[in-house]
Amino acid sequence: MSAIAMALDAIREKKSRSFLTMLGIIIGVTAVLVLVAMVTGYNSDLTSYYEKLGVNKVKISITYYNDTRIVDLTDALYQYGNKDLGDVVTGVSPSTTSSVTLKYQDDNLDTTVYLGSDQFSTCNNYTLEQGRDISQVDISQRSNVCLLGSYTTEYLFGYANPIGKTVSINGVPFTVVGTYYQKDGTTEDSMDDMVVVPYSSCRALLGTDILDSYVFKVDTSKNMSAVITKVKAFLAENLSEMVGEYTVENGNSDMAKSNEETASLSAVLGGVAAIALLVGGIGIMNIMLVTVTERTREIGIKKAIGAPRREIIIQFLVESGVLSGMGGLIGVALGYLLSLILGKALYDLIILPEVWMSAAAFAFSIAIGVGFGLYPAVKASALQPVEALRAE
Amino acid sequence: MSLIEVKDLYKIYSEGEENEVRALNGVSLSIDYGEFVAIIGASGSGKSTMMNILGCLDVPTRGEYLLDGVSIRERTDRELSQLRSRRISFIFQGYNLIPSLNVWQNVALPLTYQGISLGERRVRAMEALKKVDIVTKAESRPAQLSGGQQQRVAIARAMATGSPILMADEPTGALDSRTGAQVLELLRECNNQGATVILITHDNSIAARADRIIRVMDGKIVSDDTASHVKLAKAAGEMIQ
Numbered sequence: 335m336s337a338i339a340m341a342l343d344a345i346r347e348k349k350s351r352s353f354l355t356m357l358g359i360i361i362g363v364t365a366v367l368v369l370v371a372m373v374t375g376y377n378s379d380l381t382s383y384y385e386k387l388g389v390n391k392v393k394i395s396i397t398y399y400n401d402t403r404i405v406d407l408t409d410a411l412y413q414y415g416n417k418d419l420g421d422v423v424t425g426v427s428p429s430t431t432s433s434v435t436l437k438y439q440d441d442n443l444d445t446t447v448y449l450g451s452d453q454f455s456t457c458n459n460y461t462l463e464q465g466r467d468i469s470q471v472d473i474s475q476r477s478n479v480c481l482l483g484s485y486t487t488e489y490l491f492g493y494a495n496p497i498g499k500t501v502s503i504n505g506v507p508f509t510v511v512g513t514y515y516q517k518d519g520t521t522e523d524s525m526d527d528m529v530v531v532p533y534s535s536c537r538a539l540l541g542t543d544i545l546d547s548y549v550f551k552v553d554t555s556k557n558m559s560a561v562i563t564k565v566k567a568f569l570a571e572n573l574s575e576m577v578g579e580y581t582v583e584n585g586n587s588d589m590a591k592s593n594e595e596t597a598s599l600s601a602v603l604g605g606v607a608a609i610a611l612l613v614g615g616i617g618i619m620n621i622m623l624v625t626v627t628e629r630t631r632e633i634g635i636k637k638a639i640g641a642p643r644r645e646i647i648i649q650f651l652v653e654s655g656v657l658s659g660m661g662g663l664i665g666v667a668l669g670y671l672l673s674l675i676l677g678k679a680l681y682d683l684i685i686l687p688e689v690w691m692s693a694a695a696f697a698f699s700i701a702i703g704v705g706f707g708l709y710p711a712v713k714a715s716a717l718q719p720v721e722a723l724r725a726e
Numbered sequence: 727m728s729l730i731e732v733k734d735l736y737k738i739y740s741e742g743e744e745n746e747v748r749a750l751n752g753v754s755l756s757i758d759y760g761e762f763v764a765i766i767g768a769s770g771s772g773k774s775t776m777m778n779i780l781g782c783l784d785v786p787t788r789g790e791y792l793l794d795g796v797s798i799r800e801r802t803d804r805e806l807s808q809l810r811s812r813r814i815s816f817i818f819q820g821y822n823l824i825p826s827l828n829v830w831q832n833v834a835l836p837l838t839y840q841g842i843s844l845g846e847r848r849v850r851a852m853e854a855l856k857k858v859d860i861v862t863k864a865e866s867r868p869a870q871l872s873g874g875q876q877q878r879v880a881i882a883r884a885m886a887t888g889s890p891i892l893m894a895d896e897p898t899g900a901l902d903s904r905t906g907a908q909v910l911e912l913l914r915e916c917n918n919q920g921a922t923v924i925l926i927t928h929d930n931s932i933a934a935r936a937d938r939i940i941r942v943m944d945g946k947i948v949s950d951d952t953a954s955h956v957k958l959a960k961a962a963g964e965m966i967q
């Protein structure tokens with residue numbers, strides 16, 4: 335009879351106890367896999383959020399000290415981005431927003447208005463679904479035209495064609511010339527809950543000329559820092575210190591920061607789960623100690639009929655190894671199942687634990703079982719046969 | 727060279743303390759190959775302690791024990807295991823079968839430690855079970871057998887190893903007189919086939935079945951006699967010569 339068959343017999347004989355022993359390992363392994371998978375899901379969720387927002391954006395924000403001394407930099411920045419930096423900059427647009435009430439017939443919707451240039455959709459990752467984008471003519475003629483996000487379109491028009499219809503934004507009539515595809519789930523407060531108008535209608539709409547933030551869309555991330563440097567130099571030259579101050583930010587740094595945060599989150603949660611696994615290992619040690627005490631008589635008999643010490647140690651090692659190995663396998667299986675279920679429920683993604691992670695958790699659980707099983711086995715095998723036989 | 731040579735053997739528990747117990751208090755004896763020896767004494771006389779040490783299940787506090795001419799102190803743990811596996815077999819009062827294994831697996835277990843293959847183990851276990859006439863119970867668990875049957879399984883286990891030394895500690899203690907007699911008959915048979923048998927008992931009538939009776943009291947040997955029937959047989963042999 336092989337050692338593994340004997341170990342399986344011993345485990346089968348004490349089913350509920352064996353299960354309770356394994357439970358620690360199962361919970362530990364499952365926790366490790368699921369927590370790390372969920373962090374992965376959270377991370378890819380965040381990443382896709384940032385990708386929807388649009389990557390490679392240089393964000394400019396200007397604070398004017400005094401309303402009366404405003405120098406409007408919109409045209410200058412637009413020209414600078416498209417001409418001087420035209421090789422690497424693919425679009426320039428103001429990014430000032432405001433909360434407005436959008437009205438079509440009897441339907442009212444509180445939404446966000448974007449004051450954009452003709453390059454607004456390029457800068458912010460919107461794709462035209464129907465009609466046309468804002469044109470340079472719209473801007474120069476201060477046309478009261480607008481484009482709607484998919485949520486706004488659906489909310490106000492349902493299945494009707496919105497093109498050419500007139501909506502009112504804060505009471506000012508605007509003609510709908512285009513709509514955008516859904517990019518963020520077409521829900522309230524999503525990136526699809528919006529309307530965009532030519533920035534030149536700022537005064538008509540909001541009663542002010544203040545455009546104080548801009549976006550430069552850069553072709554690739556490696557050109558970001560060069561553009562930032564140049565934009566800063568441009569602003570230093572064109573914005574007098576008397577008039578205002580500016581900040582220029584790398585839009586990708588938000589994503590980088592959140593990646594760092596999820597990495598540390600992943601480390602912390604992984605650590606917590608590793609502790610759970612360790613506790614599971616201590617559970618195995620406990621059960622092996624009890625088992626050894628209970629079976630001291632058996633050990634005595636085996637020693638009396640000639641079992642070498644090595645044999646006794648191997649017997650208990652195999653038993654704890656099989657026990658923790660089974661626990662590890664069940665834990666991995668549960669980890670996959672739960673990751674799938676939770677990933678679907680929380681992030682609407684198919685998330686599976688990584689194979690190396692599962693292998694590592696499985697190997698770790700066996701190592702823990704064997705490691706903690708070793709101590710009682712060594713202890714038991716060192717007994718004089720007669721001492722072991724005396725045990726009841 | 728004797729099989730077993732013991733000089734000034736002591737086994738002392740809690741030595742030097744108030745509750746010091748001298749289980750063996752200076753024992754010397756020698757046992758030859760092929761003898762059938764009974765060690766008799768009241769409970770607490772030290773007879774079981776003596777068997778445990780002779781059987782390498784325990785170590786003496788002081789004194790010399792030579793088995794096959796080699797001191798037990800010079801043996802490594804591994805060599806002691808081999809001695810218990812190949813040279814000495816035990817029959818206990820409480821049978822000491824492993825409850826989770828069935829009868830033939832119990833009998834075959836010591837053969838595992840001799841490195842014998844599974845098929846061969848089974849064959850030899852069945853042969854031994856046939857000798858003690860319990861082969862029909864080969865697949866039963868020990869708990870399903872009567873005391874006498876369990877003891878026969880234990881004897882089969884001892885016989886299957888082919889060990890030249892058989893140590894029996896009150897083997898009939900838990901049995902009725904009829905099954906007890908059967909067990910003693912089996913031991914005699916083993917002895918006839920060349921095994922050295924050492925029988926531990928408190929019962930004079932059982933000790934009388936041996937060829938030599940060593941009487942132990944308070945950890946010391948008080949008498950060491952060759953049985954009268956052996957003396958008679960010897961004398962008769964001399965007369966014939």
